[in-house]
Each structure stands twice: as C-alpha cells, then as structure tokens.
Amino acid sequence: MALTGVLRPGHAQVRVTDIASASHFYRDVLGLVETGTDGSGRVYFKAWDERDHSSVVLRQADTAGIDHFAFKVRDRATLDRLESDLRGWGALCERVPAGEMLATGERIRFEIPSGHLIELYAEKEAAPYPGQLRNPRPWTAAAEHGIAPLRMDHALLYGPRVNENLALFTEILGFYLTEYVTLPDGETKGALWLSCSIKAHDIAFVEHPEPGRLHHVSFLLESWEKILRAGDIMSMNKVPVEIGPTRHGITRGMTIYGFDPSGNRFETFCGGLQSYPDQAPIAWSWEELPSGLDYPQRKLHETFLSVVT
Ligand code: M3P
Ligand code: FE
Numbered sequence: 001m002a003l004t005g006v007l008r009p010g011h012a013q014v015r016v017t018d019i020a021s022a023s024h025f026y027r028d029v030l031g032l033v034e035t036g037t038d039g040s041g042r043v044y045f046k047a048w049d050e051r052d053h054s055s056v057v058l059r060q061a062d063t064a065g066i067d068h069f070a071f072k073v074r075d076r077a078t079l080d081r082l083e084s085d086l087r088g089w090g091a092l093c094e095r096v097p098a099g100e101m102l103a104t105g106e107r108i109r110f111e112i113p114s115g116h117l118i119e120l121y122a123e124k125e126a127a128p129y130p131g132q133l134r135n136p137r138p139w140t141a142a143a144e145h146g147i148a149p150l151r152m153d154h155a156l157l158y159g160p161r162v163n164e165n166l167a168l169f170t171e172i173l174g175f176y177l178t179e180y181v182t183l184p185d186g187e188t189k190g191a192l193w194l195s196c197s198i199k200a201h202d203i204a205f206v207e208h209p210e211p212g213r214l215h216h217v218s219f220l221l222e223s224w225e226k227i228l229r230a231g232d233i234m235s236m237n238k239v240p241v242e243i244g245p246t247r248h249g250i251t252r253g254m255t256i257y258g259f260d261p262s263g264n265r266f267e268t269f270c271g272g273l274q275s276y277p278d279q280a281p282i283a284w285s286w287e288e289l290p291s292g293l294d295y296p297q298r299k300l301h302e303t304f305l306s307v308v309t
Contacts, residue, residue, distance in 0.1 A: 003074070005082070005174040006196040009203070010072035010121060011054055011101075012155055012217045015061035015309075016262040019043060022058050025261050029237045030219065030268075031146020032056060035127055036102045044102055047151045047219065048142035052124040053103035055152035056217070064262040064309040066214035069155050069203065070107065070119035071173075071196070079122045083108045085172045098123070112168055114159025115211020147230040147268055149219030154201050156215040156267075158208035158308045162192055165205050169194050175202070176277040179250050181284045181292060183207075190286070193251060200251035200272040206305075213308035216257060218267035224254050230268045234258050243294060243301050248272075250284060250292040257304075264309050 016022035023043050026032050032045035035054050044054035052072070059067060073079050086093050086108070096107040096119070105123030112118055132140065142148065159165075166189065169175040178200055181191035193201035206215065221227055227245050234241050234256065242265065244256035253272035259265055284292045290300040 003197075005078060006071045006073050006120070006202075008072055008197060009055075009152060009154060010052070010070045010124065011057055011104075012069050012152065013042070013057040013059060013067040013101075014214070014217065014260075014264055015063060015065045015067060016058050016260070016264070017061065017064055018261065019058060019060040021261040025237075025239075026056060026058065027146070029146050029233065029239060030260075030266070031142075031148035031233075033127075033142055038102050042101075046127055047149050048140060048145075049150040050152070051126055051129060053127045054101075054124070057101065064214075064260075064264045065212070066116070066155070066157070066217075066264075066309075068109065068117035068119050069157070070121060071202075072124065073120050073122050076122045079106070079108060079120055082120055082173065086110055089168060089172050091168070091172075103127075113161035113164035114157060114205060116157050116159060117212075147219070147221070147226075147233050149221055149268060151220050153199070153218045153220040153269070154203055155217045156204040156206065158206045158213040158215045159211045160207065160209060162205040162207045163189055166192055166194070169203070176275075177281040178273070178275040178279075179282040179284065181250070181289055182286060184286045186285065191284075191289075195275050195277075198274045198276060200253065200275055208308065210308070214264060215308050216265040216267045218269055221268050221270045223270055227254050227256060227268060227270055231256055242303055242307075246297065247295045248293060249288070249295040250282075262309070265307070 036044045045056040091110040103125035107119045107121040175194040179193040183190040190207045242257040251272040253269040255269040
C-alpha cells in the first residue's frame with residue numbers, strides 16, 4: 001500500500017454569520033449536496049463526487065472564519081501513532097468523541113503554531129453514492145446543480161510562525177513542501193504549499209500577524225470551461241468575485257476567488273502541478289509573488305494579502 005498516514009483533507013468546519021443564507025450559498029450556488037443537520041444546528045455538505053458523509057460543515061457564529069480543518073488518516077492505528085508522535089513533538093492533543101460530528105469517528109484535535117485547530121480522524125461514514133459504485137456514469141444530476149465541484153480540495157490558512165507549522169507537518173504528519181515564497185530577505189519562507197499526496201498542495205500557510213485566520217477553502221473543478229461556468233454562476237448570483245478567472249504561477253492551477261455571504265473567501269480551481277515527495281520544492285522570490293498569484297496579469301491583488309476571516 002503506497003498511500004499511508006494522512007490520506008487527504010477531510011472536512012473544514014467554517015463559521016458563518018447567517019446559517020440560512022450560508023446554506024443557500026453552499027447548496028444552491030456552490031452546488032454542494034446537503035447531507036444533514038446536527039443537534040447544535042451545524043449543517044453538513046459534501047461535493048457530489050465525494051464518498052464520505054461531509055467535507056464542509058457550517059456553524060452559525062458571531063464572526064466568520066474557520067473552527068478547524070480536518071484530515072482523514074488511513075486507519076485507527078495510524079490515528080493512535082500520529083497522536084503519540086504529536087504529543088512527543090509537544091503538541092497538546094485533545095480527543096473529540098465519535099459522534100460529536102455527524103457520521104464521524106473519534107478525532108484528535110491539536111493547535112498548530114499559527115493558531116489554527118487541526119484535526120485527524122480515521123472514520124467517517126460513506127454517503128449515499130447512488131448507482132456510482134458499479135458501472136458508474138461520468139457525472140450525475142447533482143453535478144449540474146450550481147457550480148458543483150468534484151471535491152473540497154485544500155485550505156490556505158494565515159497566521160504567525162508558519163515555519164514551525166512546516167516542521168510539524170513535514171516531521172510529524174508526513175507532508176512535504178511543494179512550493180514556497182521567500183520574504184524580501186531572500187531566505188525566510190513566508191508562504192508554504194504542503195502536500196500529503198501527489199496534489200500540488202493539501203494545505204498552505206501564509207505568514208500573518210493574527211493567529212488562526214482563514215484565507216480560503218478551495219474546491220476542485222474538472223476543467224477551465226467549468227471555471228468559466230463557475231464565474232457565470234457567481235455573477236448570476238451576485239457573488240463578490242475577488243480574482244479571476246486566471247492562472248496561478250504558484251501550482252499552475254486555474255482559479256477564481258470569491259466570498260461567501262459571511263465574507264469567507266472560497267476558491268474554485270482546476271488543474272495544477274502534480275508533485276512527488278522526492279522532488280525539490282519550487283521557490284518563488286518576493287518580487288515575483290504577483291506572477292505567482294496571477295500569472296497573466298502579474299498583479300498582487302491587495303485584498304489577497306489583507307482580507308481574511
Ligand atoms: C492558491 C492555489 C499565491 C497563490 C495562491 C495559490 C499566494 O490558492 O490554490 O494554488 O500567490
Ligand atoms: Fe488555493
């Protein structure tokens with residue numbers, strides 16, 4: 001088995017200031033499938049092509065932002081081993097009991113140096129995936145409702161001490177660095193893209209003075225045409241679009257960024273590099289950050305570095 005340890009991003013629990021307008025947005029504009037509501041009022045969603053119960057969980061709160069970002073690990077033995085490795089590294093770990101989230105097993109929760117809560121879990125019930133496990137169709141009716149991404153793909157988080165995050169993710173959690181941006185000193189890493197797979201990134205961090213900030217949760221689309229269709233749907237629904245459609249220099253993905261009704265940034269993207277852990281990471285200088293962000297325009301959109309939730 002080549003794929004062990006941390007498998008992939010599992011779910012993001014996102015705070016929204018109005019659960020009704022947020023649910024409408026994630027279900028009918030972004031086009032996720034609603035899979036449940038729990039006793040505390042959290043609303044659960046998955047992308048149409050995802051197998052597990054949920055990948056986005058919305059929680060009504062006074063402020064927008066991210067409660068935690070969770071990764072699925074291979075099995076319970078992996079969960080126990082990673083918890084012990086995390087404790088050895090000095091992370092304070094808390095066990096969240098099975099069932100605290102719908103359809104989700106026990107989770108290990110810990111705070112990383114940038115002030116974000118990260119969780120690991122081994123078990124999440126499968127969602128109904130009608131007709132798709134035997135002689136499947138390439139897409140289903142759900143793939144036509146709203147933007148309809150294939151999956152929740154990654155998050156970019158802003159906070160301090162991202163180089164300590166780098167050590168934690170590479171030394172303990174088995175990730176590797178795929179790309180980074182150096183600060184004007186030419187040496188210090190100020191932005192990091194990290195993979196636990198062959199994706200260009202499963203999580204990314206940008207150095208920022210305020211801890212625990214969300215920059216964006218990103219959703220994978222199939223093609224550039226689907227990105228343009230997403231842009232049409234955003235405009236039809238008066239979604240505030242920040243950047244794009246365009247191409248990133250960093251990761252080479254094609255992208256649009258916009259904001260949900262609570263002001264949380266989201267990304268819909270396609271393409272991008274594939275990565276392998278034996279390859280040297282790609283470095284970007286501070287001066288080239290504008291082309292890293294928006295390659296055609298070579299433009300450092302000011303809000304990209306300053307607006308976070
Ligand atoms: C992404 C991505 C920057 C590029 C960000 C890239 C900070 O969000 O998904 O590849 O320039
Ligand atoms: Fe992204």
